[in-house]
Amino acid sequence: MDLPVWQALHTELGERNLTVITVALDSGGAADAGPWIREASPTHPSLIDVRHLVAELYGWVNVPTIAWIDEEGRLVRPGDPGWAGDYFRRMVEPDFDHAAMMAEYGRLRSHYLDAVRDWVAHGPASRWALAPEEVRRRLAGPDRDHALAAAYFQLGTVLHDEGRAEAAQGAFAKAKALRPESWSYKRQAWHLEEPGKSAGPDFWAAVKALGDRPYYPRHDL
Missing domain, CATH: 1.25.40 (Serine Threonine Protein Phosphatase 5, Tetratricopeptide repeat)
Known part of the structure; x- marks a missing residue:
């Protein structure tokens, strides 16, 4: 559901030096993740990580998880859930309201993508760019x-x-x-x-x- 969103952002901001890279953490490889990628027809790099090495290196424990990396290769935000939220947990409730869930999904998505746009426009001056000390705190190494x-x-x-x-x-x-x-x-x-x-x-x-x-x-x- 999210690949077309990232493709649209890549198209929108590619000329402003944003490159989107999506990585499917899927030990099933191309057999499992490939159909989703082909359906989205991405022009940005869209990879499959069968060993979950990206998650291991960045300390991620769930998907989706998003990292912002600047032109110098420095992490700006090391692990956001993006617009994913616990609203999905209501899906098994008898009175589940699908329209309300999608409205919450849309609200969080719009807010998050606007934050990315702000970072692309303002770089380290963006209110959403974390200080290096905060990045290090969030990236506490593996025990x-x-x-x-x-x-x-x-x-x-x-x-x-x-x-x-x-x-x-x-x-x-x-x-x-x-x-x-x-x-x-x-x-x-x-x-x-x-x-x-x-x-x-x-x-x-x-x-x-x-x-x-x-x-x-x-x-x-």
Whole structure:
């Protein structure tokens, strides 16, 4: 749903030196992510990260997650959820209002894209550009458990590629236990176990178990 939005922004601001790069974190590779990319027909770089290396390097635990990087290669915002929000959690409620959810989606999207436009126009003077100290604070490096979780996740993807499904799920279970806040690990493991499971009852039960805790980080834009 978001690829056409990023393509439109790339077209709009490309002449002002903005390059959009989208990365699908999908261990299923081109077979799973390719149809979505082809349907969007992007002219910006649109990549597939089968090992979730981008998430590992930047410390991301969910999708979508967005980073702003300036012309010097410096991070300006290291990990925003963009316009994603917890409004989706109402989808399983009996009185779910789809129109209200889409209105909230549209409001957050417009606000976020306007923030990107402001940054493109004003650079480091933009009110949305974070100070280097704040970027470093948000990018607190991985601890031992995070590093082990990433290693077990990589092992799980290799085992899955070799057709060793049971061993792969064992490795994924260790990754999820070591980094329980990673929804990317959860959803990818569910999907590789059984296509569609990542949006099924197990997913919704895990979301419900959050209680009042957010699924996505609170918006600060």
